[in-house]
Structure formats: C-alpha cells, structure tokens
Amino acid sequence: MTPRAAPTSAPPSKSRHHEMPREYNEDEDPAARRRKKKSYYAKLRQQEIERERELAEKYRDRAKERRDGVNKDYEETELISTTANYRAVGPTAEADKSAAEKRRQLIQESKFLGGDMEHTHLVKGLDFALLQKVRAEIASKEKEEEELMEKPQKETKKDEDPENKIEFKTRLGE
Incomplete structure (x- = not known):
C-alpha cells in the first residue's frame, strides 16, 4: 500500500483553544470517580473486617480445646469412654455363652411374640x-x-x- 496524503478539501479539525471552558463536573472527572469508588469499597472492607472480628470473638476452636484437654464440654464423654474401656476387654467363656443364650432367647421371643x-x-x-x-x-x-x-x-x-x-x-x- 502506498501512503496517502491528507485530503485538501477536508474541514479543519476542532481546536480546543477556541472553545469556552466548561464548568467542573465531579461525575465526569475520572479521578473523582476513582476516589469515590475507592472510599466506598474501603467502607465495605471496614464493615467486613468488623463482622469477621465479631465472629472471631464468638468462635471457639472446640477441636483444639479437646485435644489440649481444656474443654469442659467433653468431660462427661471422657468418663463414659474410660468406663467403656474396661468393657473393651474380651468377655469370659461363661459370659459369652450366656450372651449367646440371651440372644437366642430374644430371637425366640420375637418369633413367638410376632x-x-x-x-x-x-x-x-x-x-x-x-x-x-x-x-x-x-x-x-x-x-x-x-x-x-x-x-x-x-x-x-x-x-x-x-x-x-x-x-x-x-x-x-x-
């Protein structure tokens, strides 16, 4: 392609020197709009940080407390689990037979009492x-x-x- 010259019959471009100065409008100024947005989002961020702080005050890491042994909520379950540990030992042969007999009796009762x-x-x-x-x-x-x-x-x-x-x-x- 060959470079083209500007047309000689084209009207001259507008010159800013001859225009009248316009009034300052904050909505049209990009810097002002940027400052407005920035302050708006900063307020939103502050509200979010405040909400997170309130939630953090209410939050308890119960799992960590339980691991450390600090939590009072689980003392009862620990007592139950320690007593259950004694029962974790295998039953004697007599107890096993009696348990089997009890189970058979329950099955027979359920059949009879259908x-x-x-x-x-x-x-x-x-x-x-x-x-x-x-x-x-x-x-x-x-x-x-x-x-x-x-x-x-x-x-x-x-x-x-x-x-x-x-x-x-x-x-x-x-």
Missing part, C-alpha cells in the same frame, strides 16, 4: 413373623373345622357296625 392383627400397626412391607403366625392360625382353624365336620360322619359310621346290622336272606326281606 404380634397379632389387633395390636399391629400395619405399614408398607411385611412382618414375616406376623405373616407366618397368621398363616398358622388359619391352617389350625381349617383343621379344626374339618375335624368337626368329620366327627358326625364317624359317629354315624360307628352306629352301622356289621354286628348290629340285621341281614335278611329271604326274598321278602330284601
């Missing part, structure tokens, strides 16, 4: 112990009903003993 339909609050899902108990009750009721129905039939059959039955061998007795 509940009943009158006192059970039914929720979604199944209580298998209750289900088995109800099924067993239904089966036993059915057996009892069948036995009651069969008893009269057995009694009528007993009345018809072959010894007591009269047999006729004549043509008229048939």
Whole structure:
C-alpha cells in the first residue's frame, strides 16, 4: 500500500483553544470517580473486617480445646469412654455363652411374640413373623373345622357296625 496524503478539501479539525471552558463536573472527572469508588469499597472492607472480628470473638476452636484437654464440654464423654474401656476387654467363656443364650432367647421371643392383627400397626412391607403366625392360625382353624365336620360322619359310621346290622336272606326281606 502506498501512503496517502491528507485530503485538501477536508474541514479543519476542532481546536480546543477556541472553545469556552466548561464548568467542573465531579461525575465526569475520572479521578473523582476513582476516589469515590475507592472510599466506598474501603467502607465495605471496614464493615467486613468488623463482622469477621465479631465472629472471631464468638468462635471457639472446640477441636483444639479437646485435644489440649481444656474443654469442659467433653468431660462427661471422657468418663463414659474410660468406663467403656474396661468393657473393651474380651468377655469370659461363661459370659459369652450366656450372651449367646440371651440372644437366642430374644430371637425366640420375637418369633413367638410376632404380634397379632389387633395390636399391629400395619405399614408398607411385611412382618414375616406376623405373616407366618397368621398363616398358622388359619391352617389350625381349617383343621379344626374339618375335624368337626368329620366327627358326625364317624359317629354315624360307628352306629352301622356289621354286628348290629340285621341281614335278611329271604326274598321278602330284601
């Protein structure tokens, strides 16, 4: 490209020397705007620092206090944990057997005391112990009903003993 010369017919550029001085406006002055922003953000920062200081006064590093043993809040839990340490030793064989027996007994009680339909609050899902108990009750009721129905039939059959039955061998007795 070749350099171009300024057009000769172009109007002359504005000269600042001939303009009238304008009034000072703080909003248009970039330095004034910068100072305003700076003071505004400085106030915000001061408020934030003050809030942090208030929170720091209220804050307690409880984990550090617990590690150092200074915190009074955890004395009770430490007493409980020290007594629990004595129980941490393995139980004797007798205690182990009795614990196993207790567990078996609890399981048997829970199976036996599966509940009943009158006192059970039914929720979604199944209580298998209750289900088995109800099924067993239904089966036993059915057996009892069948036995009651069969008893009269057995009694009528007993009345018809072959010894007591009269047999006729004549043509008229048939």
